[in-house]
Every structure is written in C-alpha cells, then in structure tokens.
Amino acid sequence: MSLRIADETPLAPLTTLGIGGPARHxxxxxxxxxxxxxxxxxRxxxxxxxxxxxGSNVVVGDDGVDGLVVHMAPRGIRFRREGDFTCLTAGAGETWDPLVTEAVRRGEAGVECLAGIPGSVGATPVQNVGAYGQEAADTVLTVRVLDTATLRTTDLPSAACGFGYRDSVLRREPGRMVVLAVTFALTPGGGPKVEYDELRGELGWSEVDAPAVPPSLDEVREAVLxxxxxxSMLLDPADENHRSAGSFFTNPVVATAAAARLxxxxxxxxxPGAESMPAHAAGSGLVKLSAAWLIERAGIARGYRQGRVGVSTRHVLALVNLGGATAAELMTLAAYVRGSVHDRFGISLDMEPVCWGCPKVW
Ligand SMILES: Cc1cc2nc3c(=O)[nH]c(=O)nc-3n(C[C@H](O)[C@H](O)[C@H](O)COP(=O)(O)OP(=O)(O)OC[C@H]3O[C@@H](n4cnc5c(N)ncnc54)[C@H](O)[C@@H]3O)c2cc1C
Known part of the structure; x- marks a missing residue:
C-alpha cells in the first residue's frame, strides 16, 4: 500500500465529457x-x-473539485459455480464492457444487453445501469462496500441496495459507501433476454413471433452494440458525438392518470405521434415516459447547437461537448432543454449524470 496524493490534478481528461476544472487533491x-x-x-x-x-457519468464544474478525488481502481475477476448459478465477482476498477464480453464468451447469461455501457464495475450498481430491457439489479447478488463513516467493509445483499430506475442507496447517499467489488449471479447456458422492442427489431423478430432458433448471447450482444x-452510445473517439455522458436526462416517471391526460x-x-406516446408501466399507478420523445416534441432536434455544446446528432438525450466547452455552457444548454420540456408539457426532467461543483441553473 502506498498513498500518493497529487495536487491540482486535471479532471477533464478523466471524464468522457472532457470538461471541468482540477481536483484539489x-x-x-x-x-x-x-x-x-x-x-x-x-478526514x-x-x-x-x-x-x-x-468518469462517464460525472459533470465536473469549471472551478473543479475542492476536496480529495479518489480514483477507484481495485482489480480482479473471478467466476465460480454455486449451485445453478455462476457467481462473477469483479473489482470496482475493472472496466464494465470487457467483463460483459467475457461473461458472454463463457455462455453466462444475465448481462448481455448491458454491453457497450462505458465505465467501471464499481459504478454499475450506483445508478443501477440499464439498457435494452436489462439492468444491473437483475443480476447483482452482493455489493462489497466500505462504509466511509466506520471504515468497515460489508457485503450488501441486492435487497439492501434499494435499486430503482437509475437509482440505488449508493446514489442517494453519495460518498457514504465506496464500492470495492460487485458479485453478479449469472445463468450458465441461459438464453439471452430479448424483451425490448428495438432489440427484437434489430434481431429481425416480427411483432409477435420469436424465431424458431433463438439468438445466442453473442448475437444479442452484437445487436446491442x-x-x-x-x-453514438459507444465510446468512440472517431464519433463526432463522443464527448458526452450518455443520456443527460432520465425518463420521467409520472402518475398513469397524468400521462393519460397529457x-x-x-x-x-x-x-403528430400523440397516439403512440411512449408510456411503459413503472410500478403501481405509475408510468415511465420517454424523455427523448418529449424533448423532440418540445422542438429540440438532434444536432441543435449552442456554441461549443450541442445535442447529439444521433440521440436527442445526449448533450455533447463539441470541443473546448465549459461546464457552465453545458449546464445552460441542459437548462434550456429542460425548460423547453417543462414549458411544453409541464414535466420536469431529472439529470442522470452526477454534478461535482457544476453551476446550479435550475
Ligand atoms: C456514451 C455513453 C453511454 C452510456 N450509456 C448508458 C446506458 O446505456 N445505461 C446506463 O445506465 N448508463 C449509461 N451511461 C452512463 C455511465 O456509463 C454509467 O453510469 C456508468 O456506470 C458510470 O461508470 P463510471 O465508472 O464511468 O462512473 P463515474 O462517472 O466515474 O461515476 C459515476 C457515479 O458513481 C460513483 N462511483 C464511481 N465509482 C464508485 C465506487 N467504486 N463506489 C461508489 N461510488 C462510485 C461516482 O462517485 C459518481 O457518483 C453512458 C455513458 C456514456 C458516456
């Protein structure tokens, strides 16, 4: 163990948005x-x-962070069979996507739709990452955490993680618990999860029929990619939209009756398209609307720009640093998008990435 604390470390290069000031330590x-x-x-x-x-889900403010930024890098990957499941334990500092590739290669089902999500294993339970009908909570068995108050480690069972849509106790109480490792329960030889309409379409499934021969885990992973x-939801430096934090807003969850009135x-x-306004069941009396659908109908198109920031040319939910942008510029754009949706529909969008010292603009 060696403690090497650096001062005034630039954070922008350590985030996918590439904006913001330094860490004091x-x-x-x-x-x-x-x-x-x-x-x-x-302390x-x-x-x-x-x-x-x-750094794929953080917006760092232009003045940086007045504190200690701890880059979590514990490594290690272990697959072990336990009864009907394979327990996959990975250190918080492992990169998520290669882990999915390895699980799929071994024929372990449960994370194939989460391929291509940037970031570390340690962050996956924090916002309960999800995509194409699957989320981390489906397979997380335990999360090994260090409690920053007591400096003791404990294994949080999935039920104690308080998982919700892009949410968990880890996200609700930032800095309280540090994720050291995550154990996922995967299904050896299991079939892929193909429930999301867009994914079914990509695999060539018709509206009602599944193919006689189901796709392999790897075919599903490839379709997701x-x-x-x-x-532009993969990290690719050659992509003009690559400086983003993925979706900037979560899908709003509203009362079923309010959605019907809207x-x-x-x-x-x-x-146009009001008839088919997306609304997916999200628990008793609640539905999840599509933030992208609302943004587009509020008059904001893909490729919309404000100086050095803009809306992705391929996905209206992603806000992009077009080069040399500041956090203030990004947040001004975010406020504009959010305000447009609120003015048009009376719905307040919540930000998905975490803000570290970025300006409060709403
Ligand atoms: C192009 C792109 C596409 C994306 N697509 C998706 C998607 O499909 N679905 C989805 O859910 N997300 C998506 N995201 C968001 C992001 O990839 C995920 O939230 C990811 O899990 C963040 O991982 P990270 O290691 O980069 O976390 P960071 O950005 O470094 O941190 C995010 C949060 O987690 C906390 N954190 C990080 N590590 C730990 C730890 N070890 N212990 C405790 N807290 C920790 C941080 O303090 C911060 O609050 C996308 C992002 C991008 C850029």
Missing amino acids: FVTADDEPTLVAALEWA DRGLPVYLLGG RLRRRK KERLRAEGV
Whole structure:
C-alpha cells in the first residue's frame, strides 16, 4: 500500500465529457488499505471525498473539485459455480464492457444487453445501469462496500441496495459507501433476454413471433452494440458525438392518470405521434415516459447547437461537448432543454449524470 496524493490534478481528461476544472487533491486507490488511508487523510483535513470510476457519468464544474478525488481502481475477476448459478465477482476498477464480453464468451447469461455501457464495475450498481430491457439489479447478488463513516467493509445483499430506475442507496447517499467489488449471479447456458422492442427489431423478430432458433448471447450482444453505435452510445473517439455522458436526462416517471391526460391533450392539439406516446408501466399507478420523445416534441432536434455544446446528432438525450466547452455552457444548454420540456408539457426532467461543483441553473 502506498498513498500518493497529487495536487491540482486535471479532471477533464478523466471524464468522457472532457470538461471541468482540477481536483484539489487526487489519489488512485488500487486496494482497500490505500482507500482507507486516503479516507483517513481526507478526514484529518476536513475535506470532502469524491469517488471516480471511468468518469462517464460525472459533470465536473469549471472551478473543479475542492476536496480529495479518489480514483477507484481495485482489480480482479473471478467466476465460480454455486449451485445453478455462476457467481462473477469483479473489482470496482475493472472496466464494465470487457467483463460483459467475457461473461458472454463463457455462455453466462444475465448481462448481455448491458454491453457497450462505458465505465467501471464499481459504478454499475450506483445508478443501477440499464439498457435494452436489462439492468444491473437483475443480476447483482452482493455489493462489497466500505462504509466511509466506520471504515468497515460489508457485503450488501441486492435487497439492501434499494435499486430503482437509475437509482440505488449508493446514489442517494453519495460518498457514504465506496464500492470495492460487485458479485453478479449469472445463468450458465441461459438464453439471452430479448424483451425490448428495438432489440427484437434489430434481431429481425416480427411483432409477435420469436424465431424458431433463438439468438445466442453473442448475437444479442452484437445487436446491442450495433444499436448503441447508431446512437453514438459507444465510446468512440472517431464519433463526432463522443464527448458526452450518455443520456443527460432520465425518463420521467409520472402518475398513469397524468400521462393519460397529457396524451389526450396532445391528441386534441393534433400533435403528430400523440397516439403512440411512449408510456411503459413503472410500478403501481405509475408510468415511465420517454424523455427523448418529449424533448423532440418540445422542438429540440438532434444536432441543435449552442456554441461549443450541442445535442447529439444521433440521440436527442445526449448533450455533447463539441470541443473546448465549459461546464457552465453545458449546464445552460441542459437548462434550456429542460425548460423547453417543462414549458411544453409541464414535466420536469431529472439529470442522470452526477454534478461535482457544476453551476446550479435550475
Ligand atoms: C456514451 C455513453 C453511454 C452510456 N450509456 C448508458 C446506458 O446505456 N445505461 C446506463 O445506465 N448508463 C449509461 N451511461 C452512463 C455511465 O456509463 C454509467 O453510469 C456508468 O456506470 C458510470 O461508470 P463510471 O465508472 O464511468 O462512473 P463515474 O462517472 O466515474 O461515476 C459515476 C457515479 O458513481 C460513483 N462511483 C464511481 N465509482 C464508485 C465506487 N467504486 N463506489 C461508489 N461510488 C462510485 C461516482 O462517485 C459518481 O457518483 C453512458 C455513458 C456514456 C458516456
């Protein structure tokens, strides 16, 4: 264990958005003793601690972060059979996508639709990452965490993680628990999950029929990657939209009755597509609307630009640093998009990425 704290470390290159100022102090924690030493160091100085994985879901403010940023890098991957399941345990610092590739290669089902999501294993339970009908919560068995108050480690069972749509206790109480490792329960020889309409379409399934021969895990993984590439939702430096944090807004969850009233109003106003306004069941009396659908109908198109920031040319939910942008510019654009949706539909969009010292613009 060695504690090497650096000062004034630029954070922009460590995030996928590529914006924001430096960390006043920065350390990489490869193991638990280094993490504990770093937390004690910050505590002795009364400094707040910020946990960084792959930086794909963080907006750093232009003045940077006045505290200690701990880059979480514990490694290690282990597959072991337990009864009907394969337990896959990976260190928080492992990169998520290669782990999915390895699970699929071994014929382990449960994470194939989550291929291509950027970032680290440690962050996957934080916002319960999800895509194409699958989410981390479907397979997370336990999350090994270090409690920053007691500096003790514990294995949180999935039920104690409070998973919800892009949510968990880890997200609701930032900095309280540090993820050291995650164990997923995968199904050896299991079939892929193909429930999402867009994924079914990509695999050539008709509206009602599944093919006689189901696709392999790898065919599903490849289909997901094709869909993601078309939306610039893969990290590809050659893609003009690559400096983003993925979806900037979550899909709003509203009362079923409110969604029905909105649909009726839009139909009466003759809004094109009102008839097929997306609304998916999201628990008792609730539905999840599509933030992208609302943004587009609020008059914001793909490729919309405000100086050095813009809306992705391939996906209206992603806000993009077009080069040299500031956090202030990005947040001004975000406020404009959010305000447009609110003015048009009376619905408030929530931001998906985490803000570290970025300007409050709403
Ligand atoms: C192109 C693109 C596409 C994306 N597509 C999706 C998608 O389809 N679905 C989806 O859900 N997300 C998506 N995202 C968002 C992002 O990839 C995920 O949220 C990812 O899990 C973030 O991982 P990270 O390691 O980069 O986390 P970071 O951005 O580094 O951190 C995110 C949050 O997690 C916390 N955190 C990080 N590591 C730890 C740890 N070890 N312990 C405790 N807290 C920690 C941070 O403090 C921060 O609050 C996308 C992002 C991009 C850029």
